[in-house]
Amino acid sequence: SQTIHQWPATLVQPVGSPLSLECTVEGTSNPNLYWYRQAAGRGLQLLFYSVGIGQISSEVPQNLSASRPQDRQFILSSKKLLLSDSGFYLCAWRNTGVYGYTFGSGTRLTVV
Amino acid sequence: AQKVTQAQTEISVVEKEDVTLDCVYETRDTTYYLFWYKQPPSGELVFLIRRNSFDEQNEISGRYSWNFQKSTSSFNFTITASQVVDSAVYFCALSEGDTGRRALTFGSGTRLQVQP
Numbered sequence: 001s002q003t004i005h006q007w008p009a010t011l012v013q014p015v016g017s018p019l020s021l022e023c024t025v026e027g028t029s030n031p032n033l034y035w036y037r038q039a040a041g042r043g044l045q046l047l048f049y050s051v052g053i054g055q056i057s058s059e060v061p062q063n064l065s066a067s068r069p070q071d072r073q074f075i076l077s078s079k080k081l082l083l084s085d086s087g088f089y090l091c092a093w094r095n096t097g098v099y100g101y102t103f104g105s106g107t108r109l110t111v112v
Numbered sequence: 113a114q115k116v117t118q119a120q121t122e123i124s125v126v127e128k129e130d131v132t133l134d135c136v137y138e139t140r141d142t143t144y145y146l147f148w149y150k151q152p153p154s155g156e157l158v159f160l161i162r163r164n165s166f167d168e169q170n171e172i173s174g175r176y177s178w179n180f181q182k183s184t185s186s187f188n189f190t191i192t193a194s195q196v197v198d199s200a201v202y203f204c205a206l207s208e209g210d211t212g213r214r215a216l217t218f219g220s221g222t223r224l225q226v227q228p
Contacts, residue, residue, distance in 0.1 A: 059215075088155055101216055
């Protein structure tokens with residue numbers, strides 16, 4: 001079956017610390033993968049998308065980066081977190097089924 | 113560029129009332145898909161419906177119904193006889209057709225509060 005795993009669920013990090021959020025997909029190959037961020041009380045903003053291994057496109061200028069070292073692995077990183085990086089991060093992949101997109105359960109990041 | 117507008121930031125109703133959540137979209141694509149998602153307080157996105165641009169039939173699923181009108185670029189969502197469990201943030205979203213990045217563009221969401 002097709003599933004998506006995202007971890008950790010919650011994270012509290014100090015300003016200036018590094019970040020690594022991981023997302024893996026099972027049951028499919030060569031999916032389009034996405035990272036979204038939702039600031040408190042706001043909508044979802046697309047941060048990065050990837051159409052294949054090593055192919056990353058950034059949607060907005062920011063303090064974050066993304067990598068896709070394997071077909072079904074998508075990583076969101078930062079070398080030094082800012083307070084403004086706080087938010088709810090969602091990974092998603094585009095599938096061809098009726099649902100269209102499958103979302104992970106999200107990571108709630110608080111930068112203190 | 114694509115855009116989704118949900119003009120209603122927050123709606124409060126009393127249980128059993130009907131409520132309609134508005135969604136207006138902009139796209140230059142002739143092939144596109146429209147979605148509605150529900151986000152409960154836990155944060156996960158719950159898929160509600162997907163509609164493609166060639167299918168303007170309205171859809172009903174239990175207490176939920178959707179009205180897709182290409183002439184006004186709208187895809188409105190109605191909850192009939194609302195319940196407290198319907199309280200959540202609802203997002204309307206649009207994705208491009210079958211080429212390109214095919215990412216979802218979300219509206220800013222409508223927070224629905226159903227009072228008992």
